[in-house]
Amino acid sequence: xxxxxDFQPKIQVFEPHRASLPxxxxxxxxxxxxxxxxxxxxxxxxxxxxxxxxxxxxxxxxNPLLLAMVYFLLVTVIRGGNTKTNGLTTLAHxxxxxxxxYFASNCITAGAQSxxxxxxxxxxxxxxxxxxxxxxxxxxxxxxxxxxxVYIFVIxxxxxxxxxxxxxxxxxxxxxxxxxxxxxxxxxxxxxLLFATMNVYxxxxxxxxxxxxxxxxxxxxxxxxxxxxxxxxxxxxxxxxLGPVLSAxxxxxxxxxxPTLSEFIGAFAWAAGSLLIGGYFFVSxxxxxxxxx
Amino acid sequence: xxxxxxxxxxxxxxxxxxxxxxKRTLKNAVMRASKGEKVRMRTxxxxxxxxxxxxxxxxxxxxxxxxxxxxxxxxxxxxxxxxTEGRIxxxxxxxxxLALGVGFNPALSGRxxxxxxxxxxxxxxxxxxAKTEAIAEFAALPDGFIDMPVRTYxxxxxxxxxxxxxxxxxxxxxLLDEALSAGDASFKEKSFQRMRELCSEARTIIIVSxxxxxxxxxxxxxxxxxxxxxxxxxxxxxxVDQYLKFLDVGTLPSNFEDM
Numbered sequence: 001x002x003x004x005x006d007f008q009p010k011i012q013v014f015e016p017h018r019a020s021l022p023x024x025x026x027x028x029x030x031x032x033x034x035x036x037x038x039x040x041x042x043x044x045x046x047x048x049x050x051x052x053x054x055x056x057x058x059x060x061x062x063n064p065l066l067l068a069m070v071y072f073l074l075v076t077v078i079r080g081g082n083t084k085t086n087g088l089t090t091l092a093h094x095x096x097x098x099x100x101x102y103f104a105s106n107c108i109t110a111g112a113q114s115x116x117x118x119x120x121x122x123x124x125x126x127x128x129x130x131x132x133x134x135x136x137x138x139x140x141x142x143x144x145x146x147x148x149x150v151y152i153f154v155i156x157x158x159x160x161x162x163x164x165x166x167x168x169x170x171x172x173x174x175x176x177x178x179x180x181x182x183x184x185x186x187x188x189x190x191x192x193l194l195f196a197t198m199n200v201y202x203x204x205x206x207x208x209x210x211x212x213x214x215x216x217x218x219x220x221x222x223x224x225x226x227x228x229x230x231x232x233x234x235x236x237x238x239x240x241x242l243g244p245v246l247s248a249x250x251x252x253x254x255x256x257x258x259p260t261l262s263e264f265i266g267a268f269a270w271a272a273g274s275l276l277i278g279g280y281f282f283v284s285x286x287x288x289x290x291x292x293x
Numbered sequence: 294x295x296x297x298x299x300x301x302x303x304x305x306x307x308x309x310x311x312x313x314x315x316k317r318t319l320k321n322a323v324m325r326a327s328k329g330e331k332v333r334m335r336t337x338x339x340x341x342x343x344x345x346x347x348x349x350x351x352x353x354x355x356x357x358x359x360x361x362x363x364x365x366x367x368x369x370x371x372x373x374x375x376x377t378e379g380r381i382x383x384x385x386x387x388x389x390x391l392a393l394g395v396g397f398n399p400a401l402s403g404r405x406x407x408x409x410x411x412x413x414x415x416x417x418x419x420x421x422x423a424k425t426e427a428i429a430e431f432a433a434l435p436d437g438f439i440d441m442p443v444r445t446y447x448x449x450x451x452x453x454x455x456x457x458x459x460x461x462x463x464x465x466x467x468l469l470d471e472a473l474s475a476g477d478a479s480f481k482e483k484s485f486q487r488m489r490e491l492c493s494e495a496r497t498i499i500i501v502s503x504x505x506x507x508x509x510x511x512x513x514x515x516x517x518x519x520x521x522x523x524x525x526x527x528x529x530x531x532x533v534d535q536y537l538k539f540l541d542v543g544t545l546p547s548n549f550e551d552m
Contacts, residue, residue, distance in 0.1 A: 007349075007385060007465055007495070011294070014372050014381040037412040044409055048400035051442070124391045125413045126372035204318035287375040290368065291309045 021284050031128040038135040045139060060143045064102045065150060068095045071223055088158040088165040089254060095154060096253045097222035097246055099147040103181070104188035104242055105213050106140035111192025112199050112209055119293045129286040130279070133192040141185055151253075168256030176252055176259060183271045184245050190274025191241065193282035200285075200292050221246050238262075241270045294382050299466050299497040300347040300370055304379035307340040307365055307521075339365035341521040342379070349385075349465075350495035352488070354508035354529050356536050357518035363501045366518065367391060367470050370499065385465025385497070388414055390455055390472040399444035403454050404429060406443055410458040424461055431487070432457040433480075453480055460487050467491060470501045485511060505533045 021027075050057060072091045111133035115122065118132045155167055199205040217223075219240055226247040229237055237243040244266025248259035259267075294301050313335050325332065339362040347353050355363050368374040369381060371389045397406045407428050411421030429439045432453045438446065439454075446454070453476050459467065467488075476484060488498055488511060502508055508515055508529050515532040517524045525532055 010384065010386055010465075012372060012383045014369065014376055014383070016376050016378055016380075034412075034415060036418050037415075040409065040412050040418065044398060044401055044405055047405070048398050051400050120397075121413055123368070123373065124389055126387075126389075127413060127415070202317055202319040202322060204320055208319060290373045291311075 021280065022287070024283075027128055027283060031130060031134075034127055034131055035134075037127065038131040039138055041131070041135040042138040042142070045135070046142065057143070060106070061146055061150060064098045064147065065095075065154075068098045071098070075223055088155075088162045089167060091158065092151075092155055092167045093225065093250055093254050094222060095151050096249055097220070098217075099144065099151060100181075100184055100246060100249050101217060101220060101222055101242060102147075103140055103144035104184050104191075105217075106143055107137045107185065107188025108192045108195060109206070109209055109213065110136035110140060111189065112195035112206055114192075115196045115289055116199055116203065116293065122290055122293055128283075129289060130193060130282060133196050133282075134189065137185060137189040137192060140188065144181070167254065171256040173252045173256055173258045176248070180245055180248050180252065180259070180267065183267045184242070184249075186271040187241055187245065187267075187274045190271070190276070190278035193278035194274070197278075197282045197285055200289055216240070216242070221250060226250060238266045241274060244270060294384065296384075297348050298346050299349045299351075299383070299385055300345070300499075301382045302343055302345040302370070302379070303381075305340055305343045305366075305369065305376050305381060306338070306378040307362075307369055307374060308336050308338050308377045309374075310334045310336050338521050340369070343521075343523050344379075345516065345523065345526070347497060347499065349497055350492060351514060352492055352498045352500065352512045354512035354515035354532070355499065355501045355518060356503075356505065356508060356515060356532060358540075360520075361518040362521040363518055364391065364470055367468050367499065367501060370466075371468055383466065386415070386462075387466045387468060388459050388462040388464030389468045389470075390459035391468065391470040397443045397451070397455070400442055402441060403432070403434065403439040403443055403446070403450075407454065407458055410455075411462065414458075414462055416462065428454075428457045428461045431461060431483075433483075449476060449480075452476055456484055460484070460491065464491075464496060466497045466499070468499050471503065505537065509533055 046057065068091070071094050075090060075094065076087060114132040114136045115129065121132070122129065158165070159167070195205055195209060219236065220242050221237060226237055226243075237247060244263045248263040248267055251257050251259050251263065311334065313333050343366070355366065357363050365374060367389070368391065369376060370383060371387055371391070372381075372383070373389075398409065401409070404425060407425050408418075408421050411424065411428075412418065416424075432439065432450075434446075434450050434453065438450060443451065443454075452472070456472055456476065459469070459472065491498060498511075500508065500511060512529040514526065515529040516526045517532050517536050525535060527535075
């Protein structure tokens, strides 16, 4: 019999592979064609979460906000309470740093679980598996967005009480924010791909990840200022995948300056590196996921 | 590949390794490495050198005991599991309904899950939204259950929604793995009707079922899988007969003994 009336020939050939990349261009095309699946999946996941607990989403914003307060107290206490001059600046630095860090952190932790929890979808449908961590990154971004107005609100309130502190008003440097946020998202997504793959092979990766994220937070320029590092100590800033972007974030939001060239280079290098390495690791093994879930 | 074929399977073998020892955790991996132990792996040969052509517009039934490789074969045709050897060529859009049910999110309504299922199988948002009403109507759940969370569903209702999504994707090739056992008699009649419709439109259906009457009634050919090999391909009645004899006596027909 010849094919049906609305039949559009779509020949797919499935052949053996050995931990190597499938054809990259068709993969990316398929990924792009199905992007609305990732967007809707994230939307529906949020909806499901909201239906389960109405406060769920609010907590995701409240959590870094409250943490920022705790860390702020901690930092000012350690410093001996010298808060009159730069207390608000410190708070602003911690706040925007934590919010940005949590964006990356949410991308990574949610993305790392997306494959192991997406079992049924993976066993039932063939689609580029990278869509699942991508969907988690979209959710993380949507959690990140409302933290910006929260930040601005806190600063405006702070300005009323401490009018002398110099946290910049809108400056031209803020035009860099979308680019920096995108770089944070790409780095987070790339690392999510890496950890999602690891989590398929080693199911306790997630537990480990919660400690890694905590240590990572302390190693990042959030509770301390990038300018506190001198000489070869600055390596610590650039060896950290989120170091350059967080440093750039502080530069924009707190100093009102354009990020430095080395921050740009560092941020781009980490974003590209995470995406390429994470992407290779993930895509070359994703056809193995269905047997290991 | 010839135009009249929907699926061509050439000398397909699928093997995978399973870890028989402990849970796969980093902790265990480090512990083992420190003791110099190796992981005990077992290789499962799920499919062995299988060659098969499925023409457009045909309904193929697959029978076989548990562990014969039926679900593995279905997954490999869907492109979910890669072949270890050989290759599979598929010509047309595939819709699947495999053993574990679709990836329903239990907190969401049936309607939301229909949209999600459609997007997962590659439809655009507009396409699936245009179909949602028809799919919900086909599932015909009682008392507005379609707008209630899926976790409130009975397994029959769950199966009805899943089946309705799969058959209404207008697939060129529909893969059904034990999907027909969920509904009641009236829904079964309706699903048979729908499948015959799909066939008359020259769409291809591959069915795995332990309900041999279903195989007899719907299929125009059938194969018998046994431990990963295809023992026979014939008219469904003949295959079902042989298979029933095998289930009764427990031995393979004499002409298969050398396999």
